Amino acid sequence: MTPEEFREAGHRLIDWIADYRASLESKPVMSTLEPGEVKAMFPTSPPLHAQGFDQVFRDLDEKIVPGLSLWQHPQFFGYFPANAPLESVLGDYLSTGLGVLGLAWQSSPALTELEEVVLDWLRQMVGLSSEWSGVIQDTASTGSLVALLCARERTTNYGLSRGGLQAETKPLIVYGSAQAHSSVDKAALLAGFGRDNVRYVETDEDFAIKPESLERAIQTDLELGLQPCTIIATTGTTATTAFDPIRPMAAIATRYGVWLHVDAAMAGSAMILPEMRHLWAGVEGADSIVINPHKWLGAAFDCSTYYVRDPEHLVRVMSTNPSFLQTDADGRVKNYRDWGIPLGRRFRALKLWTLILSQGVEGLQTRLRRDLENARWLEAQVRAAPGWKVLAPVALQTVCVRHEPPGLEGESLDSYTQGWAARVNRSGDAYLTPATLEGRWMVRVSVGAVDTEHRHVEALWRVMQREAANQRTL
Numbered sequence: 001m002t003p004e005e006f007r008e009a010g011h012r013l014i015d016w017i018a019d020y021r022a023s024l025e026s027k028p029v030m031s032t033l034e035p036g037e038v039k040a041m042f043p044t045s046p047p048l049h050a051q052g053f054d055q056v057f058r059d060l061d062e063k064i065v066p067g068l069s070l071w072q073h074p075q076f077f078g079y080f081p082a083n084a085p086l087e088s089v090l091g092d093y094l095s096t097g098l099g100v101l102g103l104a105w106q107s108s109p110a111l112t113e114l115e116e117v118v119l120d121w122l123r124q125m126v127g128l129s130s131e132w133s134g135v136i137q138d139t140a141s142t143g144s145l146v147a148l149l150c151a152r153e154r155t156t157n158y159g160l161s162r163g164g165l166q167a168e169t170k171p172l173i174v175y176g177s178a179q180a181h182s183s184v185d186k187a188a189l190l191a192g193f194g195r196d197n198v199r200y201v202e203t204d205e206d207f208a209i210k211p212e213s214l215e216r217a218i219q220t221d222l223e224l225g226l227q228p229c230t231i232i233a234t235t236g237t238t239a240t241t242a243f244d245p246i247r248p249m250a251a252i253a254t255r256y257g258v259w260l261h262v263d264a265a266m267a268g269s270a271m272i273l274p275e276m277r278h279l280w281a282g283v284e285g286a287d288s289i290v291i292n293p294h295k296w297l298g299a300a301f302d303c304s305t306y307y308v309r310d311p312e313h314l315v316r317v318m319s320t321n322p323s324f325l326q327t328d329a330d331g332r333v334k335n336y337r338d339w340g341i342p343l344g345r346r347f348r349a350l351k352l353w354t355l356i357l358s359q360g361v362e363g364l365q366t367r368l369r370r371d372l373e374n375a376r377w378l379e380a381q382v383r384a385a386p387g388w389k390v391l392a393p394v395a396l397q398t399v400c401v402r403h404e405p406p407g408l409e410g411e412s413l414d415s416y417t418q419g420w421a422a423r424v425n426r427s428g429d430a431y432l433t434p435a436t437l438e439g440r441w442m443v444r445v446s447v448g449a450v451d452t453e454h455r456h457v458e459a460l461w462r463v464m465q466r467e468a469a470n471q472r473t474l
């Protein structure tokens with residue numbers, strides 16, 4: 001494709017995306033295709049002859065769009081907001097269009113230095129002190145893995161340069177709660193801690209870790225001759241957006257010389273609102289933090305940020321220095337390959353930069369405050385409606401609900417709950433995520449898509465009541 005051909009196809013593609021975004025509200029939110037239907041529409045072998053972009057546009061309309069569940073739809077209340085406002089989309093295009101890679105500072109100085117600038121902006125936006133330095137990772141799963149590797153290496157005094165975990169005499173222990181995200185569990189297993197050495201600390205009635213139970217678990221492990229290594233605090237858990245109490249957890253981490261990692265993947269965005277920062281009070285006492293701007297904040301996926309207080313330790317754990325990557329600038333610059341796992345890095349800072357530049361901190365704050373208000377409005381409706389329950393504190397923008405008609409309990413209540421949630425999703429009028437909480441099914445309503453206004457939340461509440469009533473009459 002020549003630059004002129006690119007110009008023509010590119011204009012057409014931007015028009016196509018603009019039309020797609022403008023028409024989202026009239027489309028069903030969830031794809032209703034059966035497994036395998038999309039695959040069956042494509043040839044099983046690659047085309048021998050060039051097809052051209054006309055074919056791409058035909059396939060987009062006929063085969064791909066029907067197979068999409070629409071995360072940017074204003075009636076999307078599933079999982080979590082994964083906002084991709086168009087200014088950030090353009091930043092992402094730029095990254096690909098520029099076609100540069102960050103292997104070392106010298107391999108594209110602007111790639112590194114804009115990342116430094118934008119992560120320092122974000123640090124200030126969420127109210128962290130200048131003690132913190134950040135780097136962009138692909139996802140929070142990677143950030144938490146890096147955190148656990150750093151914790152492991154601090155506890156073992158760089159055991160990786162000797163016999164690694166296999167040479168340790170005492171098993172290293174990780175502490176989180178059953179409400180922590182599955183990525184933390186996965187990171188602990190991948191980092192070699194082993195299932196037997198992951199502790200799920202008791203939580204309180206608000207699903208937050210009980211600090212006294214955490215301390216007791218650490219003391220028990222010490223008495224058994226084990227080695228406490230890492231505590232994971234979650235700022236906005238996945239099921240209910242619960243907030244673990246960071247200040248007392250940080251005090252415990254200091255007392256026992258244990259690494260404290262804060263998973264603020266979801267709720268980190270909320271910290272751009274000064275009035276929400278009490279929810280992570282004490283965060284300055286942590287060792288590492290993950291925040292996902294690719295969730296509620298609106299940096300198009302993927303853009304997860306990882307902040308540390310001790311970058312030298314991070315670099316010592318992660319660095320590789322083959323001769324072909326060495327340059328005269330080393331020692332005076334950041335080489336972000338030493339701040340994470342991949343060597344080749346995309347220019348992800350561009351999409352965070354275009355987002356912040358276009359919307360300003362105030363614009364982002366206004367949108368997040370709107371979503372918090374909408375979630376509180378829905379909470380009030382649910383609490384006031386007979387038979388409906390709010391199952392967890394609405395600290396953020398997620399409302400966990402159940403409709404409990406008289407006479408329904410246990411497994412019958414579970415299948416009723418899953419039934420009406422599936423009806424809402426199949427209707428195409430809204431998208432919700434059912435999940436279990438304390439062993440029983442409930443429905444999570446995650447408010448916060450960029451285009452979700454108050455009227456959309458009102459419409460959702462009507463759809464929930466309608467489909468619960470329809471399920472009841474079965």
Ligand code: PLP
Nearest residue numbers: 139140141181183236238265266
């Ligand atoms: N941590 C929390 C609290 C989350 O809610 C999520 C995603 O839902 C993750 C981690 C994982 O995020 P990622 O997809 O960026 O790995």
